[in-house]
Amino acid sequence: xxxxxxxxxxxxxxxxxxxxxxxxxxxxxxxxxxxxxxxxxxxxxxxxxxxxxxxxxxxxxxxxxxxxxxxxxxxxxxxxxxxxxxxxxxxxxxxxxxxxxxxxxxxxxxxxxxxxxxxxxxxxxxxxxxxxxxxxxxxxxxxxxxxxxxxxxxxxxxxxxxxxxxxxxxxxxxxxxxxxxxxxxxxxxxxxxxxxxxxxxxxxxxxxxxxxxxxxxxxxxxxxxxxxxxxxxxxxxxxxxxxxxxxxxxxxxxxxxxxxxxxxxxxxxxxxxxxxxxxxxx
Amino acid sequence: xxxxxxxxxxxxxxxxxxxxxxxxxxxxxxxxxxxxxxxxxxxxxxxxxxxxxxxxxxxxxxxxxxxxxxxxxxxxxxxxxxxxxxxxxxxxxxxxxxxxxxxxxxxxxxxxxxxxxxxxxxxxxxxxxxxxxxxxxxxxxxxxxxxxxxxxxxxxxxxxxxxxxxxxxxxxxxxxxxxxxxxxxxxxxxxxxxxxxxxxxxxxxxxxxxxxxxxxxxxxxxxxxxxxxxxxxxxxxxxxxxxxxxxxxxxxxxxxxx
Amino acid sequence: xxxxxxxxxxxxxxxxxxxxxxxxxxxxxxxxxxxxxxxxxxxxxxxxxxxxxxxxxxxxxxxxxxxxxxxxxxxxxxxxxxxxxxxxxxxxxxxxxxxxxxxxxxxxxxxxxxxxxxxxxxxxxxxxxxxxxxxxxxxxxxxxxxxxxxxxxxxxxxxxxxxxxxxxxxxxxxxxxxxxxxxxxxxxxxxxxxxxxxxxxxxxxxxxxxxxxxxxxxxxxxxxxxxxxxxxxxxxxxxxxxxxxxxxxxxxxxxxxxxxxxxxxxxxxxxxxxxxxx
Numbered sequence: 001x002x003x004x005x006x007x008x009x010x011x012x013x014x015x016x017x018x019x020x021x022x023x024x025x026x027x028x029x030x031x032x033x034x035x036x037x038x039x040x041x042x043x044x045x046x047x048x049x050x051x052x053x054x055x056x057x058x059x060x061x062x063x064x065x066x067x068x069x070x071x072x073x074x075x076x077x078x079x080x081x082x083x084x085x086x087x088x089x090x091x092x093x094x095x096x097x098x099x100x101x102x103x104x105x106x107x108x109x110x111x112x113x114x115x116x117x118x119x120x121x122x123x124x125x126x127x128x129x130x131x132x133x134x135x136x137x138x139x140x141x142x143x144x145x146x147x148x149x150x151x152x153x154x155x156x157x158x159x160x161x162x163x164x165x166x167x168x169x170x171x172x173x174x175x176x177x178x179x180x181x182x183x184x185x186x187x188x189x190x191x192x193x194x195x196x197x198x199x200x201x202x203x204x205x206x207x208x209x210x211x212x213x214x215x216x217x218x219x220x221x222x223x224x225x226x227x228x229x230x231x232x233x234x235x236x237x238x239x240x241x242x243x244x245x246x247x248x249x250x251x252x253x254x255x256x257x258x259x260x261x262x263x264x265x266x267x268x269x270x271x272x273x274x275x276x277x278x279x280x281x282x
Numbered sequence: 283x284x285x286x287x288x289x290x291x292x293x294x295x296x297x298x299x300x301x302x303x304x305x306x307x308x309x310x311x312x313x314x315x316x317x318x319x320x321x322x323x324x325x326x327x328x329x330x331x332x333x334x335x336x337x338x339x340x341x342x343x344x345x346x347x348x349x350x351x352x353x354x355x356x357x358x359x360x361x362x363x364x365x366x367x368x369x370x371x372x373x374x375x376x377x378x379x380x381x382x383x384x385x386x387x388x389x390x391x392x393x394x395x396x397x398x399x400x401x402x403x404x405x406x407x408x409x410x411x412x413x414x415x416x417x418x419x420x421x422x423x424x425x426x427x428x429x430x431x432x433x434x435x436x437x438x439x440x441x442x443x444x445x446x447x448x449x450x451x452x453x454x455x456x457x458x459x460x461x462x463x464x465x466x467x468x469x470x471x472x473x474x475x476x477x478x479x480x481x482x483x484x485x486x487x488x489x490x491x492x493x494x495x496x497x498x499x500x501x502x503x504x505x506x507x508x509x510x511x512x513x514x515x516x517x518x519x520x521x522x523x524x525x526x527x528x529x530x531x532x533x534x535x536x537x538x539x540x
Numbered sequence: 541x542x543x544x545x546x547x548x549x550x551x552x553x554x555x556x557x558x559x560x561x562x563x564x565x566x567x568x569x570x571x572x573x574x575x576x577x578x579x580x581x582x583x584x585x586x587x588x589x590x591x592x593x594x595x596x597x598x599x600x601x602x603x604x605x606x607x608x609x610x611x612x613x614x615x616x617x618x619x620x621x622x623x624x625x626x627x628x629x630x631x632x633x634x635x636x637x638x639x640x641x642x643x644x645x646x647x648x649x650x651x652x653x654x655x656x657x658x659x660x661x662x663x664x665x666x667x668x669x670x671x672x673x674x675x676x677x678x679x680x681x682x683x684x685x686x687x688x689x690x691x692x693x694x695x696x697x698x699x700x701x702x703x704x705x706x707x708x709x710x711x712x713x714x715x716x717x718x719x720x721x722x723x724x725x726x727x728x729x730x731x732x733x734x735x736x737x738x739x740x741x742x743x744x745x746x747x748x749x750x751x752x753x754x755x756x757x758x759x760x761x762x763x764x765x766x767x768x769x770x771x772x773x774x775x776x777x778x779x780x781x782x783x784x785x786x787x788x789x790x791x792x793x794x795x796x797x798x799x800x801x802x803x804x805x806x807x808x809x810x811x812x813x814x815x816x817x818x
Binding site: 033034037038039040041042062063116119120121122123124127130131132134135136137138139141142143217218221222225226236237239240245248249251252253255256257259260 | 568569572573574575576577597651654655656657658659662665666667669670671672673674676677678752753756757760761768771772774775778780783784786787788790791792794795
């Protein structure tokens with residue numbers, strides 16, 4: 001998100017390396033300062049929240065205070081409920097993602113390579129894409145009931161498109177000039193694929209992967225909230241039913257944290273795999 | 283027209299990069315007379331653009347000072363019009379809005395002045411065009427009009443025609459002279475093209491690099507408009523070229539246009 | 541007209557009239573693209589009429605069409621659609637303007653970026669659909685919680701695009717503003733904001749899409765009116781054709797809105813060099 005627009009702060013490297021010692025201190029000070037500034041608002045919010053809760057200004061039925069939420073976390077973890085729910089949710093999301101994602105990747109590759117296939121299949125897929133995938137959930141429930149299958153299918157449906165679109169785009173974008181070079185060097189077809197096209201399309205594919213994972217996770221959230229007997233969504237539902245709002249908070253926090261962790265992991269992967277790219281933007 | 287409008291007094295500028303120091307300018311002094319047309323010429327690294335930026339007030343980390351009409355230059359401003367190498371027009375504004383800038387076209391006096399300038403830079407008819415519809419030369423003309431609207435005391439031009447093809451460049455040189463003849467704004471023009479320098483200037487200031495300093499100043503007494511093919515023109519060119527060949531130590535390749 | 545006729549493999553057999561006429565109507569690309577959907581529709585209709593597939597679960601296209609007709613003529617469709625559109629609009633306007641305003645603020649001021657951005661990123665991490673139960677807990681099943689969910693969804697794309705658009709303003713133009721002594725406000729008005737426009741429009745498109753999606757889910761998860769309600773109600777009573785109608789409508793409206801914004805974009809961004817734009 002940092003970029004080069006006309007502001008006054010210069011990257012530290014420009015400031016001259018005259019005094020290396022002072023420089024490291026400056027770096028730490030600047031980073032520390034940034035971290036502190038960022039934590040300011042959340043810290044204030046939590047402080048106010050806890051105070052209001054402890055002083056009884058807000059009803060625990062509506063807004064349990066942070067400490068209670070923390071305790072609930074601990075209790076749920078102790079009984080193993082937390083682990084079980086988390087595990088089931090992750091499992092569902094993973095299966096759905098693998099199903100939809102690999103299909104998306106495959107079709108993206110096929111359509112990227114074969115013009116004929118692309119002209120036949122892509123328009124249909126674009127039409128399907130117009131439908132918000134979550135809007136299809138009543139249909140899926142009608143056809144497949146409330147069980148595991150329908151959930152996995154819903155997640156797969158969401159996971160499909162980002163990977164399909166980005167893989168397709170990535171392959172189509174492979175620089176014509178590079179292809180010409182490979183023709184001049186007389187590369188065999190398979191080599192063109194593995195040595196040229198796939199690495200060139202990799203940044204896009206990884207982007208598709210990241211988006212696909214995000215959508216899968218989102219799809220899981222919805223699928224579980226609509227109706228399930230287990231998983232984080234169920235935990236939240238329980239919280240609503242039994243009037244234990246802390247469960248809802250625990251569930252929401254879990255959703256957020258796992259989503260973020262997975263995203264960060266893929267970004268790390270991206271950074272490693274794409275070290276050679278100089279136009280890579282985060 | 284004899285008094286100095288711009289006094290460059292012992293200006294030095296050093297750039298520090300990692301562990302190395304580059305002396306871009308070393309005690310450069312120059313007086314520019316009001317209404318003069320000066321060209322700064324030299325190979326890359328001679329500091330000509332740096333000097334121009336210092337005069338413009340875009341670079342303030344120098345030693346020595348530069349005075350415009352007696353006052354020291356501390357920051358950029360409309361009194362020092364600046365033309366960059368790219369036109370740098372705002373793509374979302376029409377030609378006339380680009381020229382008007384922060385002044386409102388609703389005021390009749392502004393409208394008049396903008397119309398005058400559009401006529402001066404020979405862009406009549408293009409008032410409502412967008413930059414994407416203009417050629418490089420036309421866009422530069424808009425940039426010049428934009429700067430002139432504010433009646434600058436000096437107009438600083440940093441290789442403004444460098445990106446244009448030879449024909450357009452020739453044409454733009456003529457247009458610039460026309461403009462200069464009409465309002466006699468003091469012009470300081472940076473280039474690495476010797477022909478361009480001789481064609482335009484009253485005086486050609488030759489700079490040499492490492493460290494950047496003035497090697498010589500050649501007055502050009504030829505009447506305008508000058509003919510590049512004429513004998514006297516060619517003589518001056520030889521004279522200036524020889525200034526560059528007068529070196530004690532071998533110089534690496536320069537990006538000279540000869 | 542040799543091309544298409546030959547490709548469909550009917551070079552010399554009979555007049556090849558249909559192929560030629562078709563190819564005059566639409567290019568090869570459209571034909572090939574329409575092939576699968578059209579075939580599917582035909583097969584489906586056929587199979588249904590023969591009773592090969594259960595009409596309840598997989599209603600024939602004609603059944604769906606007649607269900608659509610019924611909904612329209614009874615006025616039910618418009619009643620619910622109206623409510624859905626109003627919700628989506630309210631949420632989009634709320635979340636979108638907040639996102640735009642905050643994005644512009646954070647884009648212009650590095651200091652506010654440091655303080656506000658991390659918090660925004662944290663909130664973004666919470667899937668907005670997971671907040672539905674929380675909002676329902678706080679605000680009940682009514683309009684407020686739905687509009688808020690939609691607003692949260694619409695917030696982020698406009699926020700991030702406004703932010704990026706502002707930061708991406710060209711440095712070279714800033715130098716011009718300096719030498720021409722443009723005031724800070726003028727620079728923002730004439731340079732920063734117009735230059736952020738393409739991004740902000742993109743943000744609007746994405747925000748609209750997410751607002752629409754948010755509406756879908758908010759309604760599916762607890763509503764007593766609206767298109768989503770219509771669908772989940774139909775599901776409960778196994779009225780599959782209505783579910784299909786709902787799906788098609790969701791898609792159609794989403795697409796329409798997007799096309800609308802693209803048209804506005806073309807007008808607002810007519811200064812853009814076509815070689816850069818898409």
